[in-house]
Amino acid sequence: MLLATFGHNLTEVNFELNKEFHDIDTDKNNFVNLQEFEARITSWDANKDGCVTQAEFFSSHSSDSLKFEWELFNHFDHNSDGCIEVEDDIAEFHEIDVNPKDNKISLQEYDAEYDKVLERIGFLNINQP
Ligand SMILES: [Ca+2]
Ligand SMILES: [Ca+2]
Numbered sequence: 001m002l003l004a005t006f007g008h009n010l011t012e013v014n015f016e017l018n019k020e021f022h023d024i025d026t027d028k029n030n031f032v033n034l035q036e037f038e039a040r041i042t043s044w045d046a047n048k049d050g051c052v053t054q055a056e057f058f059s060s061h062s063s064d065s066l067k068f069e070w071e072l073f074n075h076f077d078h079n080s081d082g083c084i085e086v087e088d089d090i091a092e093f094h095e096i097d098v099n100p101k102d103n104k105i106s107l108q109e110y111d112a113e114y115d116k117v118l119e120r121i122g123f124l125n126i127n128q129p
């Protein structure tokens with residue numbers, strides 16, 4: 001999903017983010033609406049019980065580093081109950097949709113949010129020369 005492994009530089013990170021954004025934007029209008037955003041977590045929820053567990057999350061992101069996925073899971077799990085559910089997804093959506101707040105996510109908003117998240121996780125710092 002986001003990144004193949006640790007060791008990417010910022011340009012590669014942005015490339016991955018752009019690719020992911022366009023994957024989520026299924027109607028290809030260059031904006032992600034809440035419906036498209038929710039469809040993403042549905043695709044992670046292997047047994048379709050409305051709860052994306054860590055195991056399900058990790059198995060849909062198997063190419064990424066485990067430490068990174070662990071941090072990302074905790075980021076997505078806004079209410080910290082060990083499941084990523086629709087309400088977490090809605091919280092995430094509104095966290096990203098800020099500039100402008102218009103119920104759709106642009107690529108700029110998406111990049112801004114995940115650059116921030118990756119920086120907080122320490123992902124980008126690891127790659128400083
Ligand atoms: Ca769209
Ligand atoms: Ca949750």
Ligand SMILES: [Ca+2]
Nearest residue numbers: 097100102104
């Ligand atoms: Ca917006």
